[in-house]
Each structure stands twice: as C-alpha cells, then as structure tokens.
Amino acid sequence: MSFASHDSATKQSQGDAITAEEIADSGATASEDVARYALILGDDSLMLAQRLGGWISRAPELEEDIALANIALDLLGHARFLLTYAGSAWGKSEDDLAYFRDEEDFRSCRLVEQENGDFGTTIARQLIFSFYAHELYTRLLDSEDRTLSAIADKALKEVAYHQDHAAQWVLRLGLGTEESSRRMQSGLDSLWPLVEELFVDVEPIERLEGVAVPPSSLREPTMRRVAEIIEEAGLTVPDAAPAYGGDRRGLHSEQRGFILAEMQVLARRHPDATW
C-alpha cells in the first residue's frame, strides 16, 4: 500500500502525506475489532475538531484564529483517516459514520466534548489532549496494522506542533498576569476529573495486542510531561478524583447531543444528497 502525496483541497503537510481518499482507495479493510479501536481515536479527533472550529473568528488575536483553525484542521484530517478506515469494516464511509450515527454510538471521551469555555479552558484541554495524542501516535507508529501506523506517522508531525502551541500558551497564561494565571488554573481544575477517561483500557483494546496502544500505558508518560509544563508555568497540578463513568460507552457527556444536533442537521435533512 503506498500513500503518495498529491494535491488536496485541505492543507496537508509536505512529504508522504496520506489522505482519507487514499485510505478508502487502498483496499485496506479493518477487522471488526480494529475498526472499533479506530472509532475511539477518530471520534475523539472529530469532536475536538468540531469544538475548536467554533473558535474561528472568535480568538483573542488574529494569529490564534489561524493557529486554532490549523489545529482543528489537522484533527479533522486525523478523524477522516480513522473513520474512513473504521468504515472499511462495515462498508460505510467517513460521512456515514460522522453524520448518521446516533449519540450513543459515538465513542469519544467526555474531555473533548466539553464546551470551549474561555481561552484558558480551551488551552487546558489542548495541553492534556495534545500530550496524550503525542504519546499515543508515537507508539502507534509501531503498530502491526500498516494503515494505523501510516496514520500515526502523519498525525505525529502535526500533534508535535499542537503540543508546542499548548505548552507555550500554558506558560504565557500561567506566568502572564494574575487574571490569566487564575483562569488557566481554573481551566485545568474544571477539566481534571475527565482526564482519567483517556487512560482506561476499554474493549476491544485488550484483544488487539501489537495493533492498538493500551491507553493505560500512556498515563504515566503523558501525565509526567503535562505536570512538568503546569509546574513550569507556576500552576498547581489539580488534585481531583476522576469523574464517575467514562468507559467511552454510555454515560457520555450532556454536550454530545448538542454537538451532533448541530453537526448533523444539514446532512440528515437531505439523507440522499451528495455534497
């Protein structure tokens, strides 16, 4: 399977960038378990892209409109790869999965579904998710599944930038003014109970040895690096118990229904249309 770079309407990084269309055309078919794993990762990226897209034209500075749009675009790209690959198991397209699944069928975590809040809250979420994603894709490079490994290779370069963006803002806000430090801390405090869900070994991951990355193996390296940034920014690592629930099935956030209502409204109004 080769992923040659070619022009795309969306921004792609240079080199052997893959596209969702190439994954669809490659003929690679995910097994049921691999597809369900890809959905977990893809749904996280999709929900966060959807949320970050809401910042465009509302950011604190023009450069941040561009940066947040760029990050949202990268995440949307990851979601498209992963949903396309997941769909290969069931003869479904990325859009079938994004637009025609119901609330209870998504497997995203609650962290990425939270409302944007203020810029400090958004940056707190970016810090946690980008560092998690960086650890995840670093290990997924070695997956025996060649499609997942190729997706990880593409995503890793982008997530490295997301990490840097988030860390720099945590430092600026943590060490900037009294107000920014307070807001940054408050963002971390409010999201902290939802962090643990990222690291729970939900099924079918235990059946995918050598293919999937067990989330529990990401907990220590991710949280160590996140804590370093928080401390460097003069902030406190929150001491909050994980919120109950969080198995990526059922007990999902209240926000998910609102996200989907907005995201899916037009596609569902014209179910037979192509766009």
Added chain:
Amino acid sequence: MSADVTSLQDAREDAQAGEARFEQLIADDSRVEPRDWMPEKYRKTLVRQVSQHAHSEIIGMQPEGNWITRAPSLKRKAILMAKVQDEAGHGLYLYSAAETLGTPRDEMYDQLYTGRAKYSSIFNYPARTWADIGAIGWLVDGAAICNQVPLCRASYGPYGRAMVRICKEESFHQRQGWEILHTLAHGTEAQKQMAQDAVDRFYGPALQMFGPPDADSPNSQQSMAWNIKRFSNDELRQRFVDMIVPQAEALGLTLPDPDLKWNEERGHYDFGELDWDEFFTVLKGGGPCSRQRMDHYRRARDEGAWVREAAAAYARREAAPQAGLVGA
C-alpha cells in the same frame, strides 16, 4: 540659530527631491517602497484602502465561519475551515502591509472596533443556507478577484506583493464555491432550489462590491492617477458580469436580471440598474447583519483582552531575564 535654518532648508530640499522621485516612480509605473518619500494623501489613501480590505477579510470570516460546524460532509468542513483560515491569513498580510505605512495594527483594530473604519458591505448579508457558501465563493470571491488582480500591480510595493499571494488563494476559493454550486445544481431538487436561491440573493450585492457607478465615485480618479487603482468601478463590474454569465450557464443556474443580454455592438453583456439605495443603506450600517457582525467582532476582542495582556506581560518578562531576581 543658523544651524536650524540650514536644517530646515535641507529638509525642504529633501522633500522636493523626494517628491520629484515619487512623481518619477509613478510616471515610470514603478514601485514606491516604505522608506520612499510619498505625499501624505497617498499614504492616507493607501492606509484607508489596505486596512478596509484587511477589515473585510476579518469580518468576512463570520458569515462563512457560521457554517463550519454544520458543513454537510467532513471534506466540505475541512475545505471551509481552510478557506476561513486563509481569510485570517489575508487579514494578517494586509495589516502588515498597512503597518509599513506607519499605522500600527492596534490602531487599525481600534478603528474597526469603534466603527470609524469600514469593511465591504457584502459581509453584512447573512449566509443562511449551505448554498450561500457556494455563492459567496463563486460570486463574492469572484468579484473580489476582479477587483484585486489589477491591485497586484498597485504602485505601493508591499500592497502589490501581498495581493499576489492573496489572489492565488482567492482563485482557489472561487473554484471551490463554483464546485459547491455545481454539485448542488446537479443534486436533488431541494439542493437545486437551494443553489438558485443563493445565487438570486448574492448576485446584486456582488455586483455592488465594485462600488458606486463611476460618476458617483470621486476618489477613484486620484487613485488611478497614483497607479493604485487601474480600472474604474464600472469597467471592473462589466468584466465581472462578462465572466459570470457563461459560468452560470455551465452551472445550469440563472442570474436574477431580466435585462441581462449580450450586446453584439459593445461586445459585452448589458445588465440592469442595481439598487443603489440598498447599497448605501447597507454601507451606512443598515444591512441585515451589520449590527450582528460588529457585536461579534467586539465581543471577541473584549473576551480576548485578558489573553493579549497576559501574552504582553509574559513577553516583557522573557525579555528581561533578571526580572525574577529584581522582583525577589
């Protein structure tokens, strides 16, 4: 005392030499650069035009941005996000070009915030349906390209160079708008109606983007003499109409103008009178979304103030590595 007189004379001679050089640059159709002497009115005209263009890009993010979360496929969502991101980028190039004329970006932001600066009135119309994203790309970006391609040769160097890059991206934007409409026009009956409705609503306002008729556009003459503007409003409008008529036919959509017909003698399409009352009403802030766009912009600036203050405080702290010790 005599030294003051000498320096005054020197300054006068420098200004005269600068003025002669400026006139020569314009006569040669060459480029004026930031450090060159330029008449104050030339500088002011450019700052106004370039900053208005920048503001238009910024406010223009809103009507399209409002469809990012609802785009009907993931591919369309990605394209739209990239497009709105480009618009922020265009704003950035243009503010930077205007800064080379001595006006800081914060001052231009403030002019927009307080309503002293204008932006293109087209963005005071709502993007109600998904087809509006197509119509905005095809008609609004199409009109912008007609306006902007000649600006790549504008006499002020940084402006012309910014426009080269912007035009490349705008031409992609126009194609994506046309492609959205083409897909809709060849889709379900509801999609076709959606496409036609959007074109019906955006046609008139898009033609008005070239500004009032030449007879009512007194500033244009001076801008043309300075090689900032190369063609008159009416010339550009005609060029645009001639371009979109065959494109509309290719789309299978109609343009809402009963007077639109080919004039063999002129070699151009004739078109009907535009509603200039509407244009001036919208321009003065009476558009369907004028208030909404400004409120949105102001809210974002207000809500981001603490972030900008923090970034500035952090930058000062980083610039002074001993700050921690001083404070201790």
